[in-house]
Amino acid sequence: MFKTTPESNCYICGIAPLENNLVVFTFDKEGQTSDEPNKYIADRPHLQIWEPGTNYYEEISDDALSFRAFEEYRCFDYHLESVVEESLYFLISPKDVVVAKLRDHDDHITWLLEHKRYEDAMESAMTHSRELKRHNVQELGKQYLEHLLEAENFNEAAQLCARILGRKKELWESTFEKFNDIGQLKVLAPYLPCGNPLLSPHIYEIVLNEFLRTDHEGLLRLIKSWPHNLYNMQAIINRLRNEYERDKNNLILLECLGELYTFQNRFDKALAIFLRMKHKDVFSLINKHNLFDSITDRIVQLMQFDQEKAVKLLLDNIGKIPIKKVVQQLEQSPELLHCYLDKLFQKDPQLGQEYHALQIKLYAEYDREKLLPLLKNSTHCPLQKALEECRNRKFLPEQVFLLNKMGDTKGALKVIMEQLDNVQKAIDFCKEQNDKDLWDDLITFSIDKPVKNIFS
Structure with missing residues (x-):
């Protein structure tokens, strides 16, 4: 039991239980003032929910109600009846009966939509999807997308597409058209599905053409990330080649072509492009697709690109790229030839023994420190030529x-x-040879030399 506070300033027209709370139908004690003397104009009655306690209560909600001719009514004109088991409440005036009931999740979502809180509405729908009767997540999502596009929040709209559109191909394609119409395909592109659902090929081609027109770096990213069966590769290659003909210094377009040729298994063309670009994937491309026949005439290019990787590739695949072929290719580039033969000698001195005579000149020219070890360890060096x-x-x-x-x-x-x-x-040399005649020669050579400390 509790008393209403003086601040509430209302009469109670009816009261009913709502679980642990009270539904209270109230009427303001003071009405509105009027220009006419002694004229009283009643306010609208209110439906309130109170949480009762010991000697107090807390107001949870308060809704003003609109009845016809409410300005003429007094407290005793209103009544409250209820069906407690169904949480139904009948608010009765002389001219109207208003039915009040608890709001469900559909009501809450409707209210959120009315207040343009689309994200909250969608979140609520996803949380209570099984309980909804008038709303569904997908329709709410479409409304939210429309709202974001109208507000020009294109990035946020694109990010939400996968969550909202799910696996519905028709919805994706209709949404694609909306982004296309407003010129925002580049924003949508990273979020387009590449399978389940798989969209029509022309959609992916439209996107690639848009990037070809406006953003070549973005085009390269898409070509690398999208499965190559999404679109007509030859059609894109033809457009790329036409564009490249107009801008032959554009290495990004060239790399795009190389990637597409790789997808088409046209590895010779891809390899030629990557070698020209000095692309880091050249060596992995050769190994992965066994392109050793394609590089026998491009060994100089490989070496000029990356000597260390090229030599390793050549030495690891001597059976596929013979030493003789490599030497023939590098004859006009002696420094590169020196690098190759040096690594070959380190790997196995016997492998390139027929080229040891050539190595004498190369070591003498480029790396003298390794000349003496070659002379000591090789059995195929022409000694007279080496001496000359x-x-x-x-x-x-x-x-x-x-x-x-x-x-x-x-x-x-x-x-x-x-x-x-x-x-x-000289003395040490004579000792090593242990030859008496050599000692005599030493003495002869020493006649004109200072004799101090020569022999001890």
Whole structure:
């Protein structure tokens, strides 16, 4: 039991239970003022819900009601009847009967739509989809999309398409037309389904053509991400080639063509494009599709693009790309040839033994430090030619080694004494050879040298 507060300033026309709350039909004690003296104009009655407590109550809701001629009525003109079991409440005036009942989820969604709260309406519908009778998620979603497009929130609308349109091909295609009509295909493109549902091929072609016209980088992203069976590839290739003819410095268009040729299994054309571009996927393309026959005439290009990767590819596939073929291709590029033969020698000194004579000149020109190891480890070096090369270039340690290997120890000693001018090295050399005559030669060569500390 509780008393209404003075602030409520109302009469109670009727009262009924609503679960643990009370439904209260009220009438304001004070009406509206009038220009006519002593004229009383009643306010509209109210339907309120109160949460009762001990000695207090809390107002939960308050709705003003419109009855015909309500200005003329008083408190005793209104009555409240109820069917508690069905939560139905009958508000009775002399001219009207208003039925009040609890709002359901459909009512709530209707109210949200009336207030343009489309996102909330859709969320509520998704949460209570099984309880709805007048609304459904898809229709609400379409209304929400229309609202977003009218408000020019194109990105948000595109992001919601998958959630709203689901797997309905017809809805996707009609929505596509709406985005196309307002020139926003580029916004929709990342969200278009590429299967389940699969849209008509011309839709994907329209999108690709739009990107070809306005955004080449975006076009490349789509070509790489979309399955190649979505559209007519040859039609897109033809348009790309026409565009490229007008802009031959456009490497993005060239890469688009390379990707499409790869999808068509036209690997020769794709490889030629990627080599021209020096594209990072060249080597994976060759390995993946076994394109070794296609690169036998492009070895120089591969080496110029990335020596390390190219040499590894060549050495890993000697059976498919013979050493002889590689050497023939690189003959006019001696520095590249040196790089290849050097790695080949490191892999196995016997593999390229017929080219060791060539390597002598290459090492002498590009990497002298590796010349002596080659001379020491190879059994196929022409010693006389090697000696001539070293004499021409005045490579003295290499001459000493070659003369010694050829059995001309006296000549080797002479180089040490007269050109290297290293007596200690000469002594060590004589010790290594253990040849009495060589010691005599050392003495002969030393006659004109300072004798101090030569022998000890």
